[in-house]
Amino acid sequence: MSQITTDPLTLTPEDPAAESATDRARLGATRLLRTLLRNGKAVAGLSIIVVFIALALLAPVFFPGDPARITSAGAAAPSLEHWLGTTTKGQDVLGLTLWGARSSLFVGFAAGILSTVIGVLIGLSGAYFGRGLDEALSLVTNVFLLVPGLPLLVILAAFMPPGLGTVIVVLVITGWAGSARVMRSQAMSIRGKDYVAAAQVSGERPLRIMVREILPNMASVVMTTLLGCIIGSIGAQAGLEFLGLGDVNTLSWGTNLFWATSDGSLMLGQWWIFVPSGLAIALVAFALALCNYAVDEITNPRLRRPKHATKSTAATTVARKEEK
Amino acid sequence: MSFLFRRLGFYLLAFWASITLNFLLPRLMPGDPVTRMLSRSQQRLEPQQVDALRTMMGVDGGPLIPEYFSYLGRILTGDFGMSISRFPTPVSEVIASQLPWTLLLGITSLVIAVILGNLLGILAAWRRGGFLDSVAPPLLVFIGSFPYFWLAMGALYIFGINMGVAPMRHAFSVGLVPGFNLEFILDVAAHLFLPALTIVLVSLGGWMLGMRNTMIATNSEDYILMAEAKGLRPHRIMLNYAARNAMLPSVTSMGMSIGFIVGGALLTEVVFAYPGVGYQLLAAVQGLDYPLMQGMFLTITAAVLIANFLVDLVYVRLDPRVRKG
Amino acid sequence: MSVPVLEVQDLTVEYVSDERAVRGADRVSFTIHPGEIFGLAGESGCGKSTIANSIMRLLKDPARISNGKVLFDGTDVLGMDEAALRAWRWNNVAMVFQSAMNSLNPVTRIGEQFIDVIRTHRGGTRAAALHRAHELLKMVRIDPVRLRAYPHQLSGGQRQRIVIAMACALNPRLLILDEPTTALDVVVQQEILEQIRELQKELGFAILFITHDMSLMLELSDRIGIMYGGRIVELAPATTLRHGSRHPYTQALLGAFPPLHGPRVKLTGLAEGTKFTNIQDLEDTGEGHWVAPSDQPVLSQGELL
Ligand SMILES: Nc1ncnc2c1ncn2[C@@H]1O[C@H](COP(=O)(O)OP(=O)(O)OP(=O)(O)O)[C@@H](O)[C@H]1O
Numbered sequence A: 001m002s003q004i005t006t007d008p009l010t011l012t013p014e015d016p017a018a019e020s021a022t023d024r025a026r027l028g029a030t031r032l033l034r035t036l037l038r039n040g041k042a043v044a045g046l047s048i049i050v051v052f053i054a055l056a057l058l059a060p061v062f063f064p065g066d067p068a069r070i071t072s073a074g075a076a077a078p079s080l081e082h083w084l085g086t087t088t089k090g091q092d093v094l095g096l097t098l099w100g101a102r103s104s105l106f107v108g109f110a111a112g113i114l115s116t117v118i119g120v121l122i123g124l125s126g127a128y129f130g131r132g133l134d135e136a137l138s139l140v141t142n143v144f145l146l147v148p149g150l151p152l153l154v155i156l157a158a159f160m161p162p163g164l165g166t167v168i169v170v171l172v173i174t175g176w177a178g179s180a181r182v183m184r185s186q187a188m189s190i191r192g193k194d195y196v197a198a199a200q201v202s203g204e205r206p207l208r209i210m211v212r213e214i215l216p217n218m219a220s221v222v223m224t225t226l227l228g229c230i231i232g233s234i235g236a237q238a239g240l241e242f243l244g245l246g247d248v249n250t251l252s253w254g255t256n257l258f259w260a261t262s263d264g265s266l267m268l269g270q271w272w273i274f275v276p277s278g279l280a281i282a283l284v285a286f287a288l289a290l291c292n293y294a295v296d297e298i299t300n301p302r303l304r305r306p307k308h309a310t311k312s313t314a315a316t317t318v319a320r321k322e323e324k
Numbered sequence B: 001m002s003f004l005f006r007r008l009g010f011y012l013l014a015f016w017a018s019i020t021l022n023f024l025l026p027r028l029m030p031g032d033p034v035t036r037m038l039s040r041s042q043q044r045l046e047p048q049q050v051d052a053l054r055t056m057m058g059v060d061g062g063p064l065i066p067e068y069f070s071y072l073g074r075i076l077t078g079d080f081g082m083s084i085s086r087f088p089t090p091v092s093e094v095i096a097s098q099l100p101w102t103l104l105l106g107i108t109s110l111v112i113a114v115i116l117g118n119l120l121g122i123l124a125a126w127r128r129g130g131f132l133d134s135v136a137p138p139l140l141v142f143i144g145s146f147p148y149f150w151l152a153m154g155a156l157y158i159f160g161i162n163m164g165v166a167p168m169r170h171a172f173s174v175g176l177v178p179g180f181n182l183e184f185i186l187d188v189a190a191h192l193f194l195p196a197l198t199i200v201l202v203s204l205g206g207w208m209l210g211m212r213n214t215m216i217a218t219n220s221e222d223y224i225l226m227a228e229a230k231g232l233r234p235h236r237i238m239l240n241y242a243a244r245n246a247m248l249p250s251v252t253s254m255g256m257s258i259g260f261i262v263g264g265a266l267l268t269e270v271v272f273a274y275p276g277v278g279y280q281l282l283a284a285v286q287g288l289d290y291p292l293m294q295g296m297f298l299t300i301t302a303a304v305l306i307a308n309f310l311v312d313l314v315y316v317r318l319d320p321r322v323r324k325g
Numbered sequence C: 001m002s003v004p005v006l007e008v009q010d011l012t013v014e015y016v017s018d019e020r021a022v023r024g025a026d027r028v029s030f031t032i033h034p035g036e037i038f039g040l041a042g043e044s045g046c047g048k049s050t051i052a053n054s055i056m057r058l059l060k061d062p063a064r065i066s067n068g069k070v071l072f073d074g075t076d077v078l079g080m081d082e083a084a085l086r087a088w089r090w091n092n093v094a095m096v097f098q099s100a101m102n103s104l105n106p107v108t109r110i111g112e113q114f115i116d117v118i119r120t121h122r123g124g125t126r127a128a129a130l131h132r133a134h135e136l137l138k139m140v141r142i143d144p145v146r147l148r149a150y151p152h153q154l155s156g157g158q159r160q161r162i163v164i165a166m167a168c169a170l171n172p173r174l175l176i177l178d179e180p181t182t183a184l185d186v187v188v189q190q191e192i193l194e195q196i197r198e199l200q201k202e203l204g205f206a207i208l209f210i211t212h213d214m215s216l217m218l219e220l221s222d223r224i225g226i227m228y229g230g231r232i233v234e235l236a237p238a239t240t241l242r243h244g245s246r247h248p249y250t251q252a253l254l255g256a257f258p259p260l261h262g263p264r265v266k267l268t269g270l271a272e273g274t275k276f277t278n279i280q281d282l283e284d285t286g287e288g289h290w291v292a293p294s295d296q297p298v299l300s301q302g303e304l305l
C-alpha cells in the first residue's frame, strides 16, 4: 500500500528551508511537550515523579533531624506513631524511605542524564564523521553492551573508593553504551536528510550541524533514551547497594533494603521493613516507563491503541449510510 | 559463514577486553587491595600465598608488560587465584561447583520468558485493542519495574515464610543424594520454581512489548498485505509471515538481554540462597574477595559471550539474508 | 455487451482520523468486461491505489468504505463475510502491488510462497503445487530452479515477474496491476508489459491497470478512466482519448508525456496553480465517452513541433 504514515511529531516543518534550525528545534520541543501533556499515561507518570521529588525535598520538614536515629524499640509493626513501623534497630521506616528518596532519585537521575549525554556525544560523532571513527566507536559500544552489567558493576565498585561519586561513575560506565547505540542509528538516518547535506554544503562547522540540525530532530528518541537510562540507573543502583557495594552510610532505598536483609527482617517476617523502599523504586521506575510509553505512542501513531478491538487481517470496514 | 566468523572474532575481542580490564583495574585504582582484603578477612594466609595475591593484583609494581602476558596465560589456563572468602579453595573450583546452578536458573528463566513474552506480544499485536493488548502491557511493565531481588524477597516472604509452601533455600533438599532420578529432579524443580518465576515475571514485559511493537511495524509491510490478498488463513499469515519476520529483531536483542538476565539471576540467587555463582557474591563483597569477584566477572562474561554466539547460530538459521556474506 | 467482471458503483472511501475524514476516492464508478484492459490514470495521490485496494477490501483501519457497491460477476463483494472473502481473493481477483518488489516474504523460499497460495485454495500435494509453480515460472521466463531462491537473491525485475506469475497461479478472472513497473528501468518495463500482454492473450483475464504514465497507459489499455482528487473526470476508449479528450486535466496529463511512437509533439502542461474543485458527475457524450463538466478552458493539444 502506498500510504504515507503522517507523523504528527515529524519535527521537520512542511518546508524545511523556510524555517531556521532554531525554530525547528523550538517547534519540536514545544510540540512534544504539548502533546505529552495531553496524553493520559504521560500525565500519570509525571505526577508520580513530581510527588516523589516533592516528598524527597520535603523529607527534612516531615522528619527533621537524623532519620537514622533510634526512636523506639526495635521492629515495631506499623502503628499510629510510626506509620510504616520501625526497623530492627528501631528507626522509623517512613523517615528512612523519605530520606532515602533523596539519594536514590539524585543518583538515578544524575547517572541517567550523564549516560545519555555520553551516549549522544558518542553516537552523534560516530554517525556524523563515519569511517574509522565510527567503526572504532561502534566497536567499543558493542563490547560494552555485551559485557554483563552486574558483574562489571561489582568489580568496578569493589575496586573504587566507596562513595556516592563512585556509584554514579560506575553506573555511567555500564550504562552509556545502550544509549550510544540508539543515538547512532537515529543520527545515521537523519544524517542522510537533505537539510543536513544543505548545511554541509553551506560550510557550517560539524559541531554546529550536529547540535543545530541533527540533535533537535532526535528530540523524542533522546527523551525515551533518557527515561530508559534513568530507569536502568535506579535499578542498578538498588542492586549495587543491596549487595553492600554502595556507601552503606548514606540513606537510600537500596541501602534500606541492604540493612533489611542483613538484619534478617525478611526471615523474621517483618514485611514493613523491606516493602516500602522496594515499592518506591518500582513506582518511580513505573512512572518513568509510563512517560516512555507515552512518547513512543506519540512518535509512532501506529502503536496507539485503536478505539475498537481489530484483528490485523480484518477486511475494510463497510459503512454504507445510504439506502435500506 | 563470514557473518559467524566476524561475530566470533568480535566475541574474542570482547573477552580480551574484559581480561585486560580485570588486569588493569587493581593496578589503576588507588590503594593496596591486598592489604585491604587481608584486613577484612579472618583467614591466616601463608606468606607465599600473600605474595601470589600481590603479584596477581600488581601491588609489587613489577614491570607491566611481562606481568600482563603472564596474567593472560594464567587466566586462559583457568587459574584465577585463591578465593579468600572460601579459603583456601581456588576460585576456579568455587565457580565450577556453582556455575551449573546459575546456568540452570538463567537458561530456564530466559527460555520461558522469551517464549512466553514473544507469544503474548504476537497475540497482542494481532488483535489490536483487544484484552491482551490493553491489559497485559501496563501490568507487565509495572511488575517489570520492581528490582529482581525485591520481587524475590516478596515471593520468598509470601510463599516461603508466610504460607510455607516453597523451599526457603538451596537448590535441593538437604540429605537428598544428587542423581538422575525422578525424586531428585522434582526436588530440584521445586527449588527452581520461585527463583525462575521472579526472573520471568520481571523480564516478561520487555519481551512482550518489544515483540508487540515489531509485530505492529511488520503488519504494515507489503508482504503481509500481499499474503492477505492471496486469501491465506489469518493464523498462517500471523505465524509464517508476520511473526516469522518480527522474530528477527527479537532474536537480535536476545543477545543483549542475556547479560541482563544473568544480573537478575545473580541477585535472585542471593535472596533465595540458591547455590549458583551469585550465592557467593554477597560473601565475596563483604569479605572483599577480589579474586573471586574477578573470576566471577570473567566466567560470567565468557558464558554470556558463548550464549551470544549460540544466538547468532540461531539467527543465521532464521534469516536467509545473512547466510552468505 | 457481456456481463461485466467488475462493476464499481459510486464507491467512496474515507480515511477517518480524529479530526477529519479524507476522501481517498469519491463516488467512483466504472465497469470492466471480461478480457478487457481497463486503465486508471492520474497524478500521485489521486486515489488510484485506494480504489485498487478497496476492491479487494484490503484497506486498513483509518480507511473505510462509506458508500457504493463493488460487484464481481454480479456478486456483492462488500457484503461478503471473512471466509467468503478469503476464498474469493486471488481465486477470482489477483493483484500485483505498487511495491511488488517488497511483496514477497523475505524469509521463505519463492517456491514455498507459491505452494502456500496454491494449496490454500486448491488443496493437493506439495509436489503438484510445485509442479504448477514450475509452469508458471516458465511462463514469465524465469528459470524454475529459482523456486529455491529467497527474494533477496533476485533482482527487482525478477521479483516483479515472480509476483505476476503468482498472480496468474489460480487463473483469476481479473488482475489488478497497481503501477507494476514504476520502480523498474525502461527496458525491463517494456519486457514486463509485453509479458503481461502475452499472458493476457493466453489466459484471457481482464486487467485493471493503474499508472500515472500516460504513454504506457495508451499503449496497453482498451478503455481508460482519468482520476483527479479522488474522482473520475473522464472515461473513454483509449483510441477516443488519444485524440479526442475533453477534460482539461486529461489534456494536461496527455500533454505531459511524449507518446512512445509517432510524431514528436510539444509537451503542454496545466497552467500554474490550476486546481479543479467540486468536480461534477460524468456526463455521457456518446460512444462510451464520459466527461465531467469543467469550466476551465479546453487546451489545444498535440500540435506538431
Ligand atoms: N492511511 C491513510 N490515511 C490517511 N490518508 C490516506 C491514507 N492512505 C492514503 N491516504 C490519502 O488518500 C489519497 C489517495 O491515496 P492513494 O494511495 O490512493 O494515491 P495513488 O493515486 O495511488 O498515488 P500514487 O500514484 O502515489 O501511488 C491521498 O491523498 C492520500 O494522502
Ligand SMILES: [Mg+2]
Residues within 6 Å of the ligand: A002, C048, C049, C050, C098, C178
Ligand atoms: Mg498508488
